[in-house]
Structure formats: structure tokens, C-alpha cells
Amino acid sequence: xxxxxxxxxxxxxxxxxxxxxxxxxxxxxxxxxxxxxxxxxxxxxxxxxxxxxxxxxxxxxxxxxxxxxxxxxxxxxxxxxxxxxxxxxxxxxxxxxxxxxxxxxxxxxxxxxxx
Amino acid sequence: xxxxxxxxxxxxxxxxxxxxxxxxxxxxxxxxxxxxxxxxxxxxxxxxxxxxxxxxxxxxxxxxxxxxxxxxxxxxxxxxxxxxxxxxxxxxxxxxxxxxxxxxxxxxxxxxxxxxxxxxxxxxxxxxxxxxxxxxxxxxxxxxxxxxxxxxxxxxxxxxxxxxxxxxxxxxxxxxxxxxxxxxxxxxxxxxxxxxxxxxxxxxxxxxxxxxxxxxxxxxxxxxxxxxxxxxxxxxxxxxxxxxxxxxxxxxxxxxxxxxxxxxxxxxxxxxxxxxxxxxxxxxxxxxxxxxxxxxxxxxxxxxxxxxxxxxxxxxxxxxxxxxxxxxxxxxxxxxxxxxxxxxxxxxxxxxxxxxxxxxxxxxxxxxxxxxxxxxxxxxxxxxxxxxxxxxxxxxxxxxxxxxxxxxxxxxxxxxxxxxxxxxxxxxxxxxxxxxxxxxxxxxxxxxxxxxxxxxxxxxxxxxxxxxxxxxxxxxxxxxxxxxxxxxxxxxxxxxxxxxxxxxxxxxxxxxxxxxxxxxxxxxxxxxxxxxxxxxxxxxxxxxx
Numbered sequence: 001x002x003x004x005x006x007x008x009x010x011x012x013x014x015x016x017x018x019x020x021x022x023x024x025x026x027x028x029x030x031x032x033x034x035x036x037x038x039x040x041x042x043x044x045x046x047x048x049x050x051x052x053x054x055x056x057x058x059x060x061x062x063x064x065x066x067x068x069x070x071x072x073x074x075x076x077x078x079x080x081x082x083x084x085x086x087x088x089x090x091x092x093x094x095x096x097x098x099x100x101x102x103x104x105x106x107x108x109x110x111x112x113x114x115x
Numbered sequence: 116x117x118x119x120x121x122x123x124x125x126x127x128x129x130x131x132x133x134x135x136x137x138x139x140x141x142x143x144x145x146x147x148x149x150x151x152x153x154x155x156x157x158x159x160x161x162x163x164x165x166x167x168x169x170x171x172x173x174x175x176x177x178x179x180x181x182x183x184x185x186x187x188x189x190x191x192x193x194x195x196x197x198x199x200x201x202x203x204x205x206x207x208x209x210x211x212x213x214x215x216x217x218x219x220x221x222x223x224x225x226x227x228x229x230x231x232x233x234x235x236x237x238x239x240x241x242x243x244x245x246x247x248x249x250x251x252x253x254x255x256x257x258x259x260x261x262x263x264x265x266x267x268x269x270x271x272x273x274x275x276x277x278x279x280x281x282x283x284x285x286x287x288x289x290x291x292x293x294x295x296x297x298x299x300x301x302x303x304x305x306x307x308x309x310x311x312x313x314x315x316x317x318x319x320x321x322x323x324x325x326x327x328x329x330x331x332x333x334x335x336x337x338x339x340x341x342x343x344x345x346x347x348x349x350x351x352x353x354x355x356x357x358x359x360x361x362x363x364x365x366x367x368x369x370x371x372x373x374x375x376x377x378x379x380x381x382x383x384x385x386x387x388x389x390x391x392x393x394x395x396x397x398x399x400x401x402x403x404x405x406x407x408x409x410x411x412x413x414x415x416x417x418x419x420x421x422x423x424x425x426x427x428x429x430x431x432x433x434x435x436x437x438x439x440x441x442x443x444x445x446x447x448x449x450x451x452x453x454x455x456x457x458x459x460x461x462x463x464x465x466x467x468x469x470x471x472x473x474x475x476x477x478x479x480x481x482x483x484x485x486x487x488x489x490x491x492x493x494x495x496x497x498x499x500x501x502x503x504x505x506x507x508x509x510x511x512x513x514x515x516x517x518x519x520x521x522x523x524x525x526x527x528x529x530x531x532x533x534x535x536x537x538x539x540x541x542x543x544x545x546x547x548x549x550x551x552x553x554x555x556x557x558x559x560x561x562x563x564x565x566x567x568x569x570x571x572x573x574x575x576x577x578x579x580x581x582x583x584x585x586x587x588x589x590x591x592x593x594x595x596x597x598x599x600x601x602x603x604x605x606x607x608x609x610x611x612x613x614x615x616x617x618x619x620x621x622x623x624x625x626x627x628x629x630x631x632x633x634x635x636x637x638x639x640x641x642x643x644x645x646x647x648x649x650x651x652x653x654x655x656x657x658x659x660x
Contacts, residue, residue: 016142017212018166059144062162080588082529085538086164090530092458093544 007069009036009076010048011086012061020086021061023051029061033087034075039066116177116481117262117407119227126270127224130231134158135217142214159230160216163533169208169216170233171223175243175261175285176204176484180471183482185226187467193219198467200452200460202524202573203282204242204484205233209531231269236277238268238349244286244293245485248408249493251441253287255312257304259405260341261285263396267342274349278356279364281349282321289602294486296320296329296604297576299366300348307335314341318348318378319370322570326606327367330375332382338401340386343394347386351378411479416444416496431555432504432515440494448478448492448503449485449517456548458540459525460488462512469510477503487524487561489517519554520562520627521547524573528566528583529590535566537583537590538616545620550627557627560641563598576600578642579623580607592619596626596653597645610650611658622657629656 010023021029022036030036039045045066052064067083069076078084085091119127134154141151155161159170171186178186186206190198193215194208201207211219223229232239241261248256264283268274274281286293287304295301301317314336320329336344352366355373370378438447450470452460462470474482474492477499483491495503507513516522523546526532528539543564550557563577567584574580580595591613598607614622627641629652634644645653 013162013166016214018162018210020165056148059142062148080585081590082164082536082585085529089165091538091541092530093456093541 006045007071007076008039008045008048008066009033009069010039010052010064011036011067011083012052012056012064015059015062022087023048027051029055033069033078036069036076038069038071038076116179116258117174117404123227124224127227127229127231130158130229131217131220131224134220138213138217153235155213156234157231158216158220159233160211160213161234161533163209163527163531164529164535165531166210167213167216168531169211169219169230170201171206171208171228171230172233172240173204173206173228173484174265175241175247175258176245176486177258178474178482178484179480180475180482182226182228183467183471183474185222185228187464187471189219189222190467191464196464197461198464199458199527200462200484200488200490202486202488202526202571203240204245204486205240206484207527209527234280235275236279236281237275238264238271238277238281238283241265241268242282242284242293242298242486244288244291245483245491246292246438246447246493247287247483248410249440249445249447250288251439252290253441254304254306255287256405256408257285257287257302258408259401260302260304260314260338262404262407263341263401264345267345274353277349277353278358279361279366281352281366283345291600291602291604292485294573294576294600294604296602297322297326297573297600298329300345301329302341307337311337313337316344316348318382319367319375320604321365321367322573322575323365324362324568324570325365325368325371326570326575327371328604328606329367330370332375332379339396339398340390341396343390343392344382344386346389346394347382350385351381355381410442411481411494413442413445413494414496416498428508428513428515429501429504432513433500435515435519436517437495437500442494444497446495446497446500448495448500450490450492450507450512451514451516451522452489452512453516453522453547454511454514455516455521455551456544459523459543462490466510466512469506470512473503473506487522489522516554518559518561520550520557520560521554522561523547524561524563524577526565526567526572528564528572532566532571534569535583536568536585537566537592539564539566539572539581539583542581542583542592542616542619546623549620549624553627553631556637557631558637558640560627560630561599562623573600574598575606576604577607578645579626581619581623584613586613590616592616594619594622594626594657596650597642599642603642608650611654625656626653629653 024030024035068079161168284293284298285302297320303315307313316333317329436449478492523543525539525543529535561578563573564581565572565574576598582593593613594610595607
């Protein structure tokens with residue numbers, strides 16, 4: 001049985017503010033996974049890895065690494081739960097009965113990113 | 116409380132200036148990440164799952180209102196309006212920008228705070244009983260000794276690169292609120308046989324992937340010998356602690372592998388060599404530090420102030436969230452940072468400012484951070500309790516749940532931490548919401564949740580502990596029962612096969628239901644019932660088909 005080819009995207013944190021970023025189609029670092037460029041062959045994976053190393057040396061990002069994703073009808077979905085949380089932002093619940101957010105005026109990151 | 120002297124001020128000011136330069140060089144590309152990482156960690160700056168995180172030291176959990184207002188200001192100006200109080204009595208900001216951190220450290224320095232030694236393989240922030248200086252249960256205020264240890268351990272040249280991080284906790288009460296038996300060194304201030312003050316010294320406790328209860332290696336240590344003895348312990352550890360394997364590098368592994376008796380013998384030998392050195396604490400120096408912690412000017416108040424007219428929420432809060440003060444007419448107030456369904460340990464800038472106001476007006480300008488992720492107003496007149504409660508309620512902090520099942524410890528978990536394997540906070544939120552209606556009937560029950568084996572959420576010593584792990588890329592939770600971090604310290608044991616994120620909430624509810632069904636009386640706590648019944652009926656409830 002053929003194993004489905006692994007699809008990868010390149011992620012890192014932006015040096016200046018630590019924001020989670022993904023390498024996009026245009027070679028820039030995007031804050032959303034939706035715009036990430038996917039590597040589907042060993043050569044493409046190698047190219048992404050090299051690009052991460054290069055941009056880390058150029059002090060644009062820190063700690064670049066590849067994550068495996070599924071391609072779904074709604075876009076890319078990280079396989080590991082950890083990477084799903086990292087891509088979406090904290091999953092802190094605000095619909096638990098009785099729960100009131102400590103700072104009602106704050107825009108929650110997860111919701112901001114999901115919007 | 117302790118106030119910086121000229122040395123402290125200059126030392127912190129220089130460190131801020133150094134780090135400002137280091138950050139500028141990093142952003143300019145003059146330092147690589149490999150070069151910069153150890154420098155940022157020395158200043159409490161981590162790169163976490165979503166962003167940088169800054170961990171700020173709160174020595175022995177003591178803050179004044181000016182410091183609390185500064186934390187609120189930083190939360191609002193540089194973060195997203197919220198701070199997170201931790202199980203090490205520290206505060207973490209989850210969203211600072213690297214470029215802003217030198218300014219944040221400068222702001223902290225202006226109120227005598229810093230982030231030094233909140234990371235790295237050094238002696239970390241010294242923690243203490245959060246009721247210190249207020250509880251009638253203590254023999255003396257332990258904080259002067261915690262401050263002496265802080266001064267001794269700050270940038271100690273011999274102990275800045277230990278095999279692994281090193282944590283010290285101090286208490287002065289037989290009822291252990293500082294969890295001293297699960298620290299690298301735990302100190303219990305006590306009266307010695309001579310009648311003088313001294314310490315029982317516990318060594319080699321800890322949680323993480325190898326949980327171990329500390330061993331008492333010296334039951335009577337005179338106070339003058341505190342630093343020489345600690346230095347001897349650290350020297351033996353520094354010499355023999357493993358540096359080849361990060362997971363076996365803590366002092367608990369060394370003590371366990373060579374045995375407490377052999378470890379103690381080596382410490383004693385080294386101690387005899389250095390005991391009469393400059394490390395001997397002069398009485399006048401202890402007195403000088405103790406003066407910083409002199410009791411506030413308590414007024415003579417009636418020991419039984421009226422709490423009338425009765426009101427149910429207020430009465431519940433007084434019952435759960437206030438404790439006996441050593442001074443008649445005063446009470447210790449626990450401010451729960453565990454609103455039902457809320458994020459354990461989080462406080463908004465507005466809440467921090469409200470607490471600062473309360474501390475200034477009603478608690479001699481003092482706030483404490485507890486390792487259970489709550490805050491404490493240590494010295495409140497009983498007649499002011501109603502006003503304090505009303506103000507806390509107004510800012511969403513009036514929950515009467517200290518020590519109850521909704522007073523859950525939870526590490527940041529996978530929502531924030533780069534090391535975590537599973538989320539802790541949403542599990543805590545859901546358990547809190549699920550059990551809130553019955554919390555008074557359930558009584559004392561401590562749930563502690565960690566999102567990985569490092570055990571920052573203290574799951575090993577939870578009455579009910581939860582450990583998040585990763586199983587085939589998904590979250591999975593182990594359930595542990597019967598632990599305690601108090602004077603009856605015990606490690607919880609795994610109940611059986613783990614659960615998914617939904618199943619773990621049901622599992623906790625089943626354990627609680629079983630306890631309520633089988634307890635001998637409403638006065639038998641969960642831990643007592645578990646001790647009497649053993650794990651069998653709980654396993655039956657959890658796993659029987």
C-alpha cells in the first residue's frame with residue numbers, strides 16, 4: 001500500500017516580536033497558515049529547510065522548522081495537535097458557564113486569528 | 116518588606132543596561148540566536164509556543180502596591196492586558212515583544228523588581244509560605260531568611276552554572292504551605308532543642324519526570340550556619356551532579372543514587388571545613404534583614420468583629436478565603452484567581468490595580484503570591500472584610516473557593532508553553548465549570564494539572580493529579596490520585612489507562628462522585644477517604660464496564 005506523501009510547511013517565530021509565522025507563496029513570512037506554501041516532494045522540502053536556515057542567519061526569524069500537514073477542503077491542517085494550537089493561538093475557553101474573561105476589552109488571540 | 120540598597124539598585128540597573136545592549140545587538144544581527152539565547156534566558160526571556168515570554172521574579176511571593184501597579188501598567192502597555200501568576204510565586208507575561216523587553220526591565224527596576232535567575236541552571240527565585248508574617252502557626256517570619264538566601268544566591272559565581280536548575284522553599288510553620296518536600300532544598304524554620312531558631316533541612320525533593328519526596332538530612336541547623344550549610348549542599352551537588360544527562364541532572368537523582376546518608380556525610384564534611392568562614396551569619400546581619408520584615412503597626416482591635424448583617428456569599432467567602440491571623444482582630448485574605456471556568460492564575464491589569472488599591476488601603480501595602488496561583492492580602496482588619504469582599508466581587512475576584520475543587524492549579528500547558536504536550540487550561544476550565552455547583556459539598560480537594568512531564572502544574576502532589584501527554588499526535592491525559600504537597604507529602608499514583616480531553620473531565624467527575632458516595636462523613640476529606648479506601652473503588656468507578 002502506498003503511503004500518502006508527506007506534505008510540509010515551514011514555520012518559525014519572528015525575531016523582533018516572537019510572532020508565529022509561516023513561509024508563504026511569495027517567499028515572505030505570513031502570520032497565517034492559510035497562506036503557507038506546502039512542500040510535496042523531497043526537493044521542495046529541502047528547499048524550505050534551506051530557506052529557513054537562510055532567514056534565521058539573516059535574523060528575520062528564529063528556530064525555523066518543518067511541520068507536517070494534511071491538505072483538506074478547508075486548507076492545510078497540521079497533523080500534530082501541538083502545531084494546530086500553535087497555528088490557531090491559545091484555545092482558552094470563553095463559553096464555559098460562569099466564565100468571564102479577566103479583561104473583557106481584550107481581543108482574544110485565537111478569535112482574532114480565526115476572524 | 117525588603118527595600119533595595121544602593122548595591123541592589125546599581126546591580127539591577129547595570130543588568131538592564133547590559134541586556135538593552137544585547138537585545139540591540141541581536142536585532143542588528145551582531146549576535147546569533149545561539150549566542151543570544153543564554154543571555155536572554157539569564158534575564159527570564161523564553162521563546163514560547165506563540166511568542167516570547169517574560170518571567171518576573173517575585174521574591175518569596177511578596178509584592179507591594181507600587182509593584183503590583185507597575186505589573187498592571189506593563190500588562191496594559193507591553194502585553195495583552197493580562198499577567199499570569201505561576202506555581203513559583205512569579206509572574207509571566209505571555210506576549211512581550213523582544214524589542215520592548217529592555218524597556219519592561221527598566222520599568223521593573225524602577226520598582227525594585229527584575230527577571231534575573233528566573234531561568235537557567237542556577238538558584239531560582241526563593242519561595243516561601245504565602246502566609247508568612249501573618250499566620251499564628253509560624254515560629255517566626257521565614258522571609259528574612261529567604262531574603263538572605265536571595266542575596267547569597269544572586270549571581271553567586273560558583274553556582275551560576277549548576278548541572279540543572281535549583282529551587283529553594285522556606286516555611287516556618289508545621290503546616291506546610293510552601294511544599295518544601297518537593298523542592299531541591301526545603302527549609303523548615305523551627306525552634307531547636309536549645310530554644311534558638313534554626314532549620315530542619317530537606318534535600319532532594321522534586322517533581323518532573325522523576326518525582327521524589329525530599330529527605331531530611333539535618334534536623335537541627337543553627338540559623339547562623341544557614342549559608343555555610345547551603346553552600347556545602349550546593350558544592351556537593353555541583354561536584355557530583357550529572358551533567359551528561361539533562362534528565363538525571365537534578366539533585367534529587369544524586370541524593371537518590373548515592374543515598375541520603377552518603378550525601379549528608381559529604382555535606383557535613385564540606386560544611387565543617389567552611390562553617391566558620393565568612394559565610395557564618397552574624398546576629399546583627401540577621402537582625403538588619405529582619406528589620407525590613409518588622410510587623411506592621413497593628414491596631415488593637417476586638418478579636419471578634421461583627422460580620423453582620425449575614426449574607427450568604429460573604430459568609431461563604433469568609434469561611435473559605437480568610438484564615439486566622441496572629442494578631443487579634445485581623446484576618447488573612449486569599450484572593451482567588453480561580454473564577455469558575457476561568458484561567459487559573461490570570462489577572463487583568465484592572466484586577467491587579469484593584470488589588471493594589473486594596474493592599475494599600477486595607478493590608479499595610481502588602482500582597483502575596485501563593486504557589487497555588489492565588490493572591491493574598493496578609494493583614495486585613497476583620498471589620499474591613501465586607502468592604503474588601505465587595506470590591507473583589509466588583510472586579511470578578513470574589514469567588515469563595517480557596518482550597519475547594521475549583522481552586523485548580525494548572526500550568527500554561529500547550530496553550531502557551533513550547534515544552535507542553537497537551538493543554539491544561541481548558542481542562543481546568545471545564546472541570547471548574549462541571550463541579551462548581553457542588554464544590555461546597557465536596558469540600559477540600561486539590562486538583563493539579565500539568566501539560567507535560569515537567570510537572571509545573573504539580574500533578575504528582577495533587578489529591579487528583581492530571582498529566583497531559585501526546586499520544587499519536589493527539590492530547591491524552593493520565594489521571595493520578597492520592598498525592599499531597601503539604602506536610603503529609605505523598606506522590607499520587609496513576610489510576611489506570613488515560614483519557615482523551617473529554618474523557619478526563621468525566622473521569623474526574625466519576626472520582627468525585629465515588630468519593631461523595633463512599634466518604635464516612637461530610638468531614639472526611641477526599642485525601643482521608645482515599646487513604647482509608649485505597650484506589651480500588653475509584654478504579655472500579657473509572658474503568659469497570
